[in-house]
Amino acid sequence: MSDGARLPAAAGRGRRPARARGDDREMLILATAERLLEERPLGAISVDDLARGAGISRPTFYFYFPSKDAVLLTLLDRVVAEADATMGAVFDGSVKAPREGWQRALAAYHETFRGHRALTVAWAEARSTNAEVRALWAEVFERWVQRCATAIEAERARGAAPPGPAARDLAIALTSMNERVISASLSGDGPAIAADDVVPVLLRVWLTAVYATPPD
Amino acid sequence: MSDGARLPAAAGRGRRPARARGDDREMLILATAERLLEERPLGAISVDDLARGAGISRPTFYFYFPSKDAVLLTLLDRVVAEADATMGAVFDGSVKAPREGWQRALAAYHETFRGHRALTVAWAEARSTNAEVRALWAEVFERWVQRCATAIEAERARGAAPPGPAARDLAIALTSMNERVISASLSGDGPAIAADDVVPVLLRVWLTAVYATPPD
């Protein structure tokens, strides 16, 4: 889903097995985008900025990418792949001590996004204006929700966690919290939790939500 | 903060006590914005759309509002006032039964935004592109966080809730969850909790996070 449809121009290139000097340009554009995102939001970066940054003209930019958003999407694909790999590794090591397992998952999640601060913030921004970005987000979110819901159900099945709301709903609520808290903590505007406290606080909420029974 | 600075044009008008036929136009613009937001996102609505909808030309629009975003801000001020009033009422009735108190607060929160679906979705959208909208959000968010943090501390002080993370951090995390879950539930794209299940699920997480101790 990430190449053919998203980068029609790239499909035309590269037929010839010989070296295509265009690959360098493509990388340059991506690098420029990542660099500029460190200093200003996506909305304040024009196609012209990206083109100039890569040493080409604006029309030439369109030879490589169909739009500014496509560049972001390409960048995001990388982060998503990285995040999925990390999360997969964490979840595969079967959860023996629950606290340990959830803690590692949260820390991995946080670490991945903290390592791509600018991109994460741009992601949140573009999600509200671009349907493809929104779709990518929904896809990733859904994957995490399913993983979490499965884990919650497993804990309930083995009697470690009490019954409660539908595991999927609980997973959605908690994952939403993660996303928003981490995103706010990285973006820096508005009230947010200090970076070092993010994981402990989230962990606390997760553990109580999954394992503890509310008083009544 | 909501009139003079945000609507400089309005400051000039209305000095004369006589009838200003411009007030009708202003209302018409606001009504048009609210109507159009029901059918498409703010980004897909141009100043021209608003002007035509109100039966005036584009330059005339600028006589009433300095920008498209200013219209949204005016609309949001209303919702914020309404939400604050509702929340104030809920919190004022002193919390006797904790479960009841939190439940009513959550339900009020949810109800307010559900009653302004289009506006709430537009708010989330504009927050990522407009600094003033972001500031308004931060202000409202901060107010709720403080209220919640105070309530949590009160519960801890009277021994009803166990110690845990800083009350403020807990309040930020839980309020973030509310916001994101409700917003996703209203916007309709991506995985979300069904409208009727939103309050019960959120309530469950709040209660466990505030009152229960995690296992260890």
Place this chain on the structure above:
DNA sequence: CGAACGAGTCAACAGGGTGTCGAGTTACGG
């Protein structure tokens, strides 16, 4: 009454962004 003033109105302009088209220029494989 009629000048003066301020509210209200808009055609026309300036400026900046996006995306496309067609006419190039290069560089390799035959």
Place this chain on the structure above:
DNA sequence: CCGTAACTCGACACCCTGTTGACTCGTTCG
């Protein structure tokens, strides 16, 4: 050395925002 595909960009068509300056019209006051 020629064809072909990769690559490049000037110029264009559009859309959107925000501003300017002139114009209408009702009200007020001398």
